[in-house]
Amino acid sequence: MLQAINISKTYSDNTKAVDGISFNFIKGNSYSIIGPSGCGKSTFLLMAAGFLKPTSGRFLIDGNQINKPYDKSVTILQNFGLLPWYTVYDNVALGLKIKGFKKNEIKLKVNDALSMMGLLEFKDYYPSQLSGGMRQKVAFGRVFALKPNIVFLDEPLSSLDALNREKMQDFLLNLWKMEKFMMIIITHSIEEAVFLGKEILVFSNRPAKLVKVIKNESVGDINYRKTSEFFEKCKSVREFIEL
């Protein structure tokens, strides 16, 4: 369990980004965080992932305070997950290499991840040779290879066009169902939030406060998007977002 206890963040130039957020994230569940752009949701995620320190309050994982990135977590940021100088294979292998796995073990896990992502034939490509969607898959491949307990995602799909975006949402949903990690995803798309988050956290304008938590139990069904329940849910999320 990941607990956020009364988290606030004020930057050194005195802008307050996050204001007193408390919430318990349960193991294996999926959470969407949505709010106006620039509201402080990325700051919140970077703190939860252990990259930034809160000005006050604390994050606990299974009761232990986080001071650095938790070693059973992976963070995927908007555009920068992949290193341009490494091939697809080396990018997926990087986490395993850093964690000190043996060479043949790495090979096994990476090839496994790549074939699962449908990327095996692209393993010697560099990121710049891939489309946006494929690059995103490589970043997810890294998650798959590392088998983390928590995955933090900061608008991972925002650079994709609408159709590819839905495809990757399906892909991510399947990955989550299969791997059973806790997923916390930041998005500014209401549909994406509703499609991926079992619970949807709505943040206010800056400084971010937790305005509303919306339960969304039907998440997990690939056809959820086509149901009237989905539209109703989107409508109710929209009501809570200040534009």
Place this chain on the structure above:
Amino acid sequence: MQIGARIHRALGYVLAISVLTVMWEILSLVLNTSAIPGIFKIWSYFFSNLPLVLDNAKVSFIRVICGISIAFVSAVLLGLASYSKKVDAVSSSFLYVLYPIPHIVLLPLFLILFGLGETSKILFIAFVVFFQIWMSVRDGAKNIENEYTYSLLSLGANRIDIYRHLVLPYVMPKIFTGLRIGVGSSVAILFFVESFATSKGLGFLVMDAWSSANYPALYAAMMAFAIMGFSMYVVVEILERRLCRWLYL
């Protein structure tokens, strides 16, 4: 396709050299003076005195390579350290004070400190090239986006991992930019330091031939300079294509 591109480039070089040769030949014919001999006179001097030229080229080459190596290692290490904002705050103030000085005027200081022998020559070349590589590497290392660092940290990277997987490859193209500029100026500095207080080296050959009005020898020595500079440039280029493969896809 890659081989095709290579042949293309090689042909480009050959064309450029041919055009320059023809222009020289025209200049020589038009001016009609012994001070601008025809290209074949220069070549025949160059090849019939090849042992002498090579002997001096070797001395020059060792000086320049030692100088570049010293500059390279120290400048790259110092530049990489600028990834840390704290280190950069200190080192960049030195860079800003020292970079705009015309380094070449400090030659007498080097002669005073290190004497007239090889040490002062090599260190002076190193000194001038050092700033060019340092500036380039430092600019790269200090501009690395936080997001890259975050994604590596999220994979469990420590400081050494970050330097190895992020900082070094990130600045690699910058290292080569610095090196390419450095190679060019090192050959120029070489001529400067070899133009006095030595009896070996291509710079000496140039000065010696010039003062005795031996023009074919003068241009043959210049040609040796050009060949040395060009070959070093080509080696840097090949290394860059090897080590920065992702930029040449």
